[in-house]
Amino acid sequence: MEALSGGRESAIYRDGEVVYRPLQPWSATIHLILAHLEQANVKESPKFLGLNQGQEMLSFVAGNTYNYPLIGAIATDEALISAGKLLRKIHDSSVSFIEQLDVNAHPWMLAPREPFEVICHGDFTPYNVALLENTVVGVFDFDTAHPAPRIWDLAYSVYCWSPFKTDSNDKLGTIADQVARAKLFCDSYGATETQRAQLADAMVLRLQALVTFMRGEAERGNESFAENIEQGHLQAYLNDIVYITENKQKIKSSLGN
The missing domain is CATH 3.30.200 (Phosphorylase Kinase; domain 1)
Structure with missing residues (x-):
């Protein structure tokens, strides 16, 4: 094996x-x-x-896989566009499932968040997809899937694919490059004007929820999350919250159709 x-x-x-x-x-x-x-x-x-x-x-989900820093096929516009379309496909396909689901009758890794519009993947990121040349053709690691509004998933995906990150290994381009990639992802997903207007705030809320989750898991004795915090991942999210907040107006004004 x-x-x-x-x-x-x-x-x-x-x-x-x-x-x-x-x-x-x-x-x-x-x-x-x-x-x-x-x-x-x-x-x-x-x-x-x-x-x-x-x-x-x-x-097995076949294809080429990547991680940060985003270099090569994963950093192309084609990958970004296909990723946005695939996230929309997953969301749309889950609507009928949500409509017949008793959310409270099932366990979830990440807490469900109302309104329950779709099943969010929860971690739809460049390191959880497979590519054929420059096109995203698969997605895996659904452990973090949970019911939530579309924008909850869209926000974290845009954050990761733009990416609005400050760590030297994770960041890509300038803020102008990042908002251009964010707009391309939103266009490919078919984000509404309301979702675009809310996106910067939603990214901050999503990251704050992630920080709270990581701290809670570490306090409960989860060694994996304790190691992540020790390695600086939690601080990186806190730094990114500041970065997104500082650039909130630029992000908001650049995402309109």
Whole structure:
């Protein structure tokens, strides 16, 4: 078996076209989501294949994968446009699932947030997608999926893809470059004027929620999140909140159609 990167607490392995991942308290919920996406013909998401000795089996999402810094195919306009379109496809496909879902009857890694408009991926980022040349053709790691308004997912995705980041390894271009990429993502997603106007504030709220979540997990003894905080990831999010806040008007004025 081949070990894959991206595991939070335990190793993830691939054997041919099957990926083995450790079961989590929320795994059964995610399996329902993946089954719905499969029925909705969202071929870009992994398929739930079954369980095996405390592990879930998912189909392997083929393609080239990337991480920060964004260099090469992942940094192209084509990747950005296809990512925005795929996020919209996932959201639209989940509406019928949300309409028949008892949100409180299922466990979630990330807390559901009203209004429950769609199933948010929760971590739709450059490191959780697969590319064929310059086009995003797959997305994986749905552990963070949860019900929330569209803008909750859109905000975090735009933050990560623009990216509105200050860390020397993560940032890309100037603020002008970043708002141009943000607009391209919003255009590709089909964001409304209201969503565009709210986006900067939504990014700050989303990052604040992430910081609170990380601190809570570390306090509960989750070593993975404690290590992330020790490595400076939480401080990077705090720095990015300041950066987005300082550039709020520039972001807002640049995102209009």
